[in-house]
Structure formats: structure tokens, C-alpha cells
Amino acid sequence: MAGHNKWSQIKRKKGALDAKRSKVFTKLIKEITVAAKVGGPDPDGNPRLRLAIQLSKAANMPKDNIERAIQKGEGTDGDYSAVTYEGYASNGVAIFIECLTDNINRTVQNLRTIFNKGNGSLATNGSVEFLFDRKGVFVVRRNPDQALPDEELTLELADGGAEEVEMEEEYITVYCAMEDFGAMQKKLEELQLDLESAELQRLPHTTVTVEDPEAVRKILALLDALEDDDDVQKVYHNLELSEEVMDVLQAQ
Template sequence: MGRAFEYRRAAKEKRWDKMSKVFPKLAKAITVAAKAGGSDPLMNAKLRSAIATAKAQNMPKDNIEAAIKRASGKDGDFVELTYEGKAPGGVLIFVECTSDNPTRTVANLKSYFNKSKNSTLLVNGSIDFMFERKAQFKFKTNDDLDSIELALIDFGLTEIEKAEDEESTYIAYANFEDFGHMQQGLESMPSLEILSSKTVRVPTTPIEVDEENLEIVEKLLDKIEDDDDVLAVYTNIL
């Protein structure tokens, strides 16, 4: 994949290792899911996936339960927002947020882009078509991969791959519309341990970025991802 990819991955893993930032973001995702589809995980696939992701990050049970309860109160009045931008070297950036104050959120993002060299926040819809929404599931198993793949095809599996540097761990993909169906399929297989389940945005045309521009982009991404309202950031970097 090249040095740029390795640098990007290492930097991102280092950032998300900060539990002080991760837990509040995970809690917000749980609250939003419970607000939208109800507080019963059995009846709410999005909530189940948010809880599974939180558990995989070792988020305490009390924190998870508190986030679910928060959905029924005034503190649960979050809205889901998306923003799009561009950076040097042809880099496209798609940002997913949840916020109780959209005015604050957009002001912060505009500031991050404006202060970054040759970067700008775009009008929504400008680059949305450059990313494909997919359902992504990470799980562990010691079962035969071929038999698992055959079983999951009926639930919408489109692709499966071995997770890098993680033994007996795999990443499966399905179409965005098949998220709930695929989640049910994985949950029906007792030999699998689901580590995370989420929707992601995959660039349709990934690009390589030179080191000079990559350094600028990384600093911008650091600012964006550290924002409390930001849940996920996607780029077209290879």
C-alpha cells in the first residue's frame, strides 16, 4: 500500500487510542441509535452495532447503559450531520457528526479547513458521489473461512478479508441496505465473536498523496477527529 498508507493508519490508530476521546464518541453513537430506533437492542440493529463497537473498545457496561438512558432525556437531543471538504493533493474529506448545536459544529469545521493550507469546506453533495456507503463487520472466529463465506452470502455478504496483524480476525462487507440483514446473519453464528459493526464510506477512486501534502492533510485530520461532535472521517487516500 506504500508509506503514505502505513503512516496514515499508524497515525489514526494512535489518535483513537486516546480513551478520553473515544468513550464520549462511542456513548454519543449509542445515544443517537437509541433515540432513533428505541432502547431495546434486540429490536434495534443500529443500537446493537453501537454497543458491540463500544464493548470491543472495552467501554464499561455502566457507561453503555447510561448512554442508552440518555436517549430518553433532553441530553439525547442530537442530530446527525455530514460535511464535505477538500484538501491539498486532490484529497477529499467526508465527515460524519452528531451534535446538539449544529451552528457550533459547522463553525468549528470551517475553522479547521480555513486554517489548513489549500483546504476548504464544500457545499454538501459536492463529493458524496465519490464515496460508496457499505456495511462493515469485524469478527473473530476459528472456523473455516470458506464455510463462513458461503453461509453469509445469503445475508448479503459482498466481500470478506483477513484483518491485518490480527489472528483469526476478519472484516466482512455488505451493501449499505443489507446492514440489518447481515448483522442478523453474523449474530446467528455462535462460533463468531462480533468485534464491531458499522456503516462506512469507501472512496470509489482512491489516490496516493505525496509526503508534503500528506503532512498537511494529517494535521487537518487531527483537528477534525479531535472535535467532540465528529464521529467518523473518511478520505480518498489509498
């Protein structure tokens, strides 16, 4: 799992400087609205909403924005449809996209335009989904005052359902089975760890390595354009970057 995720780790370490704050807020507001509509407006009884609020606060979203999004979910104007799309970038890189939209025709047209401009193509449903496994992925920011040594912490996390734990200098990434997501979230809360993100992701079990830095740059530009669309919540892919290509990209 570690290899394919390196580019997202690089972007995370570089910080949110490359992200557009308004886009981040748009996606979080949609998630809050849908979570409130599906599971109710009380975060204590709605784990999805509680997590969405936590992530919104971490992104410094104003409290008023959060409350309005919850109210919208309670009303009749929060009717977003959850839809998924599949496609390919150049070099056979598979892409799976999760969207929340109030206008499916607009969404599919926007995605088609982005793929065409990025030398990719939309594919039929089922063409890509089988290449990914759904896993719970938790990113924890390290705390200098962390009481447990890494070895003991890993054992505690495994007790909560962790299948894999990646220890980095600033972050700890925890992977678990989709059905263990709730138990893992509860375990992290019990350990009082500084949770930066928690989500169900689609992780590829087969990857594509592209060695040409220019080709990789174009694929990443396509992925960024997809992520930048207001209707897109998540973009998953099976591109794996070699150390050499990452060095070139980081140097530029």
C-alpha cells in the first residue's frame, strides 16, 4: 500500500498551499449536508456527521458555515446524489471518481471535458472499480508528547482493527478493513491521537508505473483538474511513482 500513496504523502507534507480554500470548503459543506440528511443533525448519534465536522474544524471552517450546512441537510434543498465515474488517464492509469451532485448532466459533462483535455477518457461502469479495494484510512499527526512508543502504539492500533500502520516522521497512517472503520475510529479517540483525516478510500491492488516525468506530470495535472471540480469529492487512481520520478517532480 505504501508505494502508490507516496504522491499524496508528498502533497500533504508540502502543506495545503496548493489547495484552494474555497474548493475545500465546498466539498466539506456537501459532506456535512449529506451526512446530516442521511443520519440526522446530531453529531453524537451520527458518526459520519461528527467526522465531517471534525475535518471542517481542522480546515478552519467558520462555525456558522458548519451550522448552515447541517440545517441545509435537515431541509429539502440538500438533495445531492452520490454518483461514481470511472476512466483512464494516459499510459493505462485507472481512475475512480466519487461525486456528490445536484445536477448529474452537468457533472458528467464537466468530467468528460476534463478527461478530453487531459488526454484521458471516461469508461463504462465496472471497467475500473474491480481494481480497487475499499479500506479505512486514518492519518494521525504525531504529537511530541505521545505517551506510547511506536511499537506499543502499533499493537494498540492492531487491537482496534489496523491491518497496516505506516510510521513517518510527522504522520502515522493507519489502514483497516472497511467493516472495521467505526471500531478503528473509536480506538483512535480512546488513544487521544491527533486525527487529521479519516475516510474510506479505494486503494488499488494493482498499480501502473510510469517512468517518464513529463507523462507523469500530465497525468497528475488531470488528477488535479478532476479534484478541483466542485462536484467531485474523491479521486482514486493506480499510478505508482518511482523514487527517481518523485525526485524529479520535487526538484521542480
